[in-house]
Amino acid sequence: MGTEIRAGTATLYVVATPIGNLSDITLRALEVLRAVDVIAAEDTRMTARLLDRHGIAGKMVAVHEHNERASAERIAGLLAEGKSVALVSDAGTPAISDPGACVVAAVRAAGYPVVPVPGPSAVVAALSASGFENSRFLFCGFLPARAAERRGVLADLVAQTATLVFYEAPHRVVECVADLCVILGGERDIVFARELTKIHETIHRCQLAEAVSWLEADDNHRRGEFVLLVAGAPDVPNTDAVDFDNTLKILLAELPLKQAVALAVKLTGGSRNVIYERALALKAEA
Ligand code: SAM
Numbered sequence: 001m002g003t004e005i006r007a008g009t010a011t012l013y014v015v016a017t018p019i020g021n022l023s024d025i026t027l028r029a030l031e032v033l034r035a036v037d038v039i040a041a042e043d044t045r046m047t048a049r050l051l052d053r054h055g056i057a058g059k060m061v062a063v064h065e066h067n068e069r070a071s072a073e074r075i076a077g078l079l080a081e082g083k084s085v086a087l088v089s090d091a092g093t094p095a096i097s098d099p100g101a102c103v104v105a106a107v108r109a110a111g112y113p114v115v116p117v118p119g120p121s122a123v124v125a126a127l128s129a130s131g132f133e134n135s136r137f138l139f140c141g142f143l144p145a146r147a148a149e150r151r152g153v154l155a156d157l158v159a160q161t162a163t164l165v166f167y168e169a170p171h172r173v174v175e176c177v178a179d180l181c182v183i184l185g186g187e188r189d190i191v192f193a194r195e196l197t198k199i200h201e202t203i204h205r206c207q208l209a210e211a212v213s214w215l216e217a218d219d220n221h222r223r224g225e226f227v228l229l230v231a232g233a234p235d236v237p238n239t240d241a242v243d244f245d246n247t248l249k250i251l252l253a254e255l256p257l258k259q260a261v262a263l264a265v266k267l268t269g270g271s272r273n274v275i276y277e278r279a280l281a282l283k284a285e286a
Contacts, residue, residue: 011079014104021198039059063099132191151179177211245282
């Protein structure tokens with residue numbers, strides 16, 4: 001699918017665009033943007049800069065994040081007329097912490113082909129240059145702006161062993177990193193991937209305990225766009241799992257699951273999530 005790109009083929013192309021450096025665009029993406037009948041853009045002015053840079057004169061329509069459903073209907077209408085459409089966001093890959101998913105779902109439901117045209121995404125660029133062992137990572141997008149909600153989300157991630165990846169805005173980065181340190185513990189490593197592919201690109205790795213000081217040491221450290229990557233929780237050694245199992249078996253024989261888990265957490269000092277998962281498994285085995 002997708003080697004031949006022609007106007008008038010009633011196909012939606014989901015096209016990744018640069019995350020800073022306007023040269024970071026694939027040959028195929030340029031080919032698609034040139035060939036399609038319509039370019040559906042998150043912000044037509046942003047996309048116009050990219051098109052100008054590459055000498056493309058495309059017909060654009062806007063896909064507004066606050067009204068993606070209406071945009072989806074409009075795009076499905078264009079496809080129904082036999083037109084081909086390229087969907088782009090302001091930067092990176094559409095539908096990754098950006099509008100796009102609703103349009104893609106509507107177009108698929110209407111039975112038209114959806115063709116991805118892969119390219120830049122800040123999450124993958126940051127992972128590739130982080131030095132973390134990335135066989136498993138969990139992309140968490142933006143954390144909630146409200147502190148209580150943010151801390152709740154982080155508390156649920158304490159036992160996660162995959163590398164954690166967050167997007168964050170500059171005006172919230174200090175409070176977010178302070179919460180990461182308090183809730184995940186100061187010993188884990190964090191990588192700040194800032195202004196990737198741009199003039200002030202910075203990739204800095206340190207322990208969470210030192211992370212707020214690094215941000216506060218220089219105003220520039222807090223400017224621009226950020227991806228934050230945090231090492232996952234250390235794998236729970238098998239011996240601990242056995243200890244949990246013995247404790248849990250005794251408690252589960254006497255108590256309901258919730259109480260047994262709460263007591264096991266107190267007795268062993270282990271992670272609530274890990275113990276809860278083990279308790280479910282033991283109940284299923286029993
Ligand atoms: N769809 C985009 C993608 O594929 O990466 C993400 C869009 S999201 C609205 C914007 C966020 O992505 C920023 O707040 C920042 O966290 C991250 N981001 C985008 N460009 C970046 C860059 N050049 N350097 C670091 N982070 C970036």
